[in-house]
Amino acid sequence: MKGFKLTFGVTVFMFSLLVFIPLASILVYSFSLSPAEFWEIISADNVRNSFITSIVCSLFAALINCFFGVILAWTLVRYEFKFKLLLDGLIELPFALPTAVAGITLSKMYSNTGFPGKWLSKAGIDVAYTHLGIIVALVFVGIPFVVRAVQPVLEKLDKQYEEAAYVLGAGKLTAFKRVILPEIMPAMLTGFGLAFARGIGEYGSVIYISGNSAKEKTQVVSYVIMQKLNYMDYAGATAVALLMLVISFLILLFVNIVQIRQSRHTNEL
Amino acid sequence: MRRNAEDKMNKNKNRNKIAMLLTAGCISLLLGGCAASGAAAGGAGETSGEGDGNGAITITNVSYDPTRELYAAYNEAFSKHYEEKTGKKIEIIQSHGGSGGQARSVVEGADADVVTLALAHDITLIEEAGLIESGWIDEFERDSSPYTSTIVFLVRAGNEKDIHDWDDLIKEGVGVISPDPKSSGAACWNFLSAWYYADRQYGGDEAKIKDFMSKLYGNVVVMDSGARGATTTFVENGQGDVLVSWENEAISTVKEYPGEYEIVSPSISILAQPSVAIVDENAGKNGTTEVAHDYLEWLYSEDAQRIIGEYNYRPSDENVLKEYADKFDLNMELCTINDFGGWDEAYAVYFKDGGVFDEIYSN
Numbered sequence: 001m002k003g004f005k006l007t008f009g010v011t012v013f014m015f016s017l018l019v020f021i022p023l024a025s026i027l028v029y030s031f032s033l034s035p036a037e038f039w040e041i042i043s044a045d046n047v048r049n050s051f052i053t054s055i056v057c058s059l060f061a062a063l064i065n066c067f068f069g070v071i072l073a074w075t076l077v078r079y080e081f082k083f084k085l086l087l088d089g090l091i092e093l094p095f096a097l098p099t100a101v102a103g104i105t106l107s108k109m110y111s112n113t114g115f116p117g118k119w120l121s122k123a124g125i126d127v128a129y130t131h132l133g134i135i136v137a138l139v140f141v142g143i144p145f146v147v148r149a150v151q152p153v154l155e156k157l158d159k160q161y162e163e164a165a166y167v168l169g170a171g172k173l174t175a176f177k178r179v180i181l182p183e184i185m186p187a188m189l190t191g192f193g194l195a196f197a198r199g200i201g202e203y204g205s206v207i208y209i210s211g212n213s214a215k216e217k218t219q220v221v222s223y224v225i226m227q228k229l230n231y232m233d234y235a236g237a238t239a240v241a242l243l244m245l246v247i248s249f250l251i252l253l254f255v256n257i258v259q260i261r262q263s264r265h266t267n268e269l
Numbered sequence: 270m271r272r273n274a275e276d277k278m279n280k281n282k283n284r285n286k287i288a289m290l291l292t293a294g295c296i297s298l299l300l301g302g303c304a305a306s307g308a309a310a311g312g313a314g315e316t317s318g319e320g321d322g323n324g325a326i327t328i329t330n331v332s333y334d335p336t337r338e339l340y341a342a343y344n345e346a347f348s349k350h351y352e353e354k355t356g357k358k359i360e361i362i363q364s365h366g367g368s369g370g371q372a373r374s375v376v377e378g379a380d381a382d383v384v385t386l387a388l389a390h391d392i393t394l395i396e397e398a399g400l401i402e403s404g405w406i407d408e409f410e411r412d413s414s415p416y417t418s419t420i421v422f423l424v425r426a427g428n429e430k431d432i433h434d435w436d437d438l439i440k441e442g443v444g445v446i447s448p449d450p451k452s453s454g455a456a457c458w459n460f461l462s463a464w465y466y467a468d469r470q471y472g473g474d475e476a477k478i479k480d481f482m483s484k485l486y487g488n489v490v491v492m493d494s495g496a497r498g499a500t501t502t503f504v505e506n507g508q509g510d511v512l513v514s515w516e517n518e519a520i521s522t523v524k525e526y527p528g529e530y531e532i533v534s535p536s537i538s539i540l541a542q543p544s545v546a547i548v549d550e551n552a553g554k555n556g557t558t559e560v561a562h563d564y565l566e567w568l569y570s571e572d573a574q575r576i577i578g579e580y581n582y583r584p585s586d587e588n589v590l591k592e593y594a595d596k597f598d599l600n601m602e603l604c605t606i607n608d609f610g611g612w613d614e615a616y617a618v619y620f621k622d623g624g625v626f627d628e629i630y631s632n
Binding site: 231 | 491623630631
């Protein structure tokens with residue numbers, strides 16, 4: 001327990017300053033509303049629709065990220081090729097790029113005049129200004145989470161297990177399903193949770209590509225909060241923010257529980 | 270034993286993951302905070318009154334997005350004028366952003382000496398926070414609006430869809446680009462001009478006006494969060510046939526892309542009066558009240574009025590305005606916000622949650 005007091009103290013201090021106090025202030029702010037007012041705000045059509053849009057789009061984006069993120073991590077870990085370091089370095093770029101820049105670029109590319117948006121829209125698939133556009137933006141901002149979570153686990157994975165599986169007669173698919181997947185599953189879930197959380201709160205990259213139409217239900221929660229802030233409706237904005245916090249917390253808690261179960265299961269194999 | 274050790278390690282791993290998650294949360298929160306106060310930081314950073322190291326006076330002007338170029342030019346001219354007049358050097362720090370957000374940043378503590386915003390209402394919000402004394406609107410000439418602008422249409426060269434007035438925007442197959450009135454000040458002006466047109470057309474029959482507005486907003490293909498975003502959508506992404514836009518933005522777009530766009534002036538539009546005011550509380554503290562007054566007063570001088578005309582805003586001085594008769598369509602009939610009972614009433618009736626805009630847009 002040496003050093004516990006100090007590190008724990010620092011943890012509590014930083015956590016309070018950066019997380020706990022801001023979150024508590026949201027809670028306090030929303031107390032200025034009566035329960036009836038609170039309910040009226042959060043049950044409005046545009047608010048409800050924005051929650052559905054944000055959660056569903058983030059979910060899809062996180063799933064897509066899990067799929068492609070694992071492939072990307074696999075490619076980076078298992079193969080040697082030219083410019084591998086370069087590709088590896090590019091993974092974090094979505095974090096460094098200002099999200100508005102990403103949003104404007106993506107909306108230009110995927111509108112029906114850009115490339116590849118032109119071809120997609122000829123095939124009847126409109127991306128920009130639809131839910132699909134929101135998912136594209138969220139995949140962009142979320143992919144590094146999955147890659148960076150899975151990569152170190154794959155690196156440490158002993159190839160002997162795989163070889164043993166082959167020796168025992170397993171096909172490639174079985175070996176992946178029974179040997180590799182259980183090992184990377186906890187990391188993948190961590191990546192999933194992070195990408196999902198980022199997606200629910202994302203603002204900059206989404207608003208340029210989503211079209212923000214209340215009618216088409218392409219407004220995300222953070223956009224609705226900004227709408228309210230623009231009219232200095234602090235109470236309304238905090239009410240929506242509070243609900244968003246509660247929902248995100250519950251979802252992340254659920255992901256964490258699943259992930260802890262999964263890693264216990266993995267270790268029992 | 271081994272299993273136990275592994276279990277323990279694993280628990281630690283999980284803990285690490287949770288810690289990572291929390292850290293990521295902290296970081297995003299922090300970044301969010303930065304973004305929110307980013308606009309404020311521009312002004313709050315190094316503002317100070319008289320008595321700077323080199324003896325220069327510094328004032329901060331918190332303004333809105335499309336005035337960037339105008340104030341860059343005006344500030345240069347004003348500092349020259351001020352130095353000639355008083356022998357003192359002056360430095361002006363500019364800050365730009367969405368008008369509502371800029372007002373908010375001043376309320377939340379950005380150290381602005383003067384504000385030059387898109388709507389009188391945004392300044393009223395600062396007044397309500399106790400930073401500006403009431404009666405500011407009469408402090409300078411013409412309701413403290415040294416320049417005005419209006420709403421026009423921007424169409425692609427050739428005007429294929431034959432758009433000349435507001436009623437052409439409700440025709441089937443016409444794609445309209447106009448931002449969201451719930452998050453953009455410019456969008457409110459678009460809405461109110463169209464409403465005024467329909468009001469005239471249908472002799473005040475509210476059901477018919479609402480039907481007209483419903484059709485108009487049914488034709489809006491992309492509803493951006495702000496005026497700049499809408500211009501990007503129309504110009505860069507090639508969406509829609511007509512952009513409902515600030516006149517000054519439309520003129521600069523036409524200049525920037527010669528031969529690609531045309532301006533169409535509707536028969537009726539609205540006179541937008543961007544307002545200016547001294548932030549009394551801050552200026553008093555910084556000892557800059559007098560300078561701030563000179564700074565805003567000089568906007569009405571003939572030299573400044575010409576700069577305003579050059580940068581596509583309508584000069585409030587009628588003689589100077591006439592010099593730019595070829596630039597601005599002076600035959601448009603312009604209503605004002607007073608025709609809607611002032612900004613507060615317009616907001617309460619049309620743009621509040623559950624107001625007229627929600628009604629016509631959900632139909």
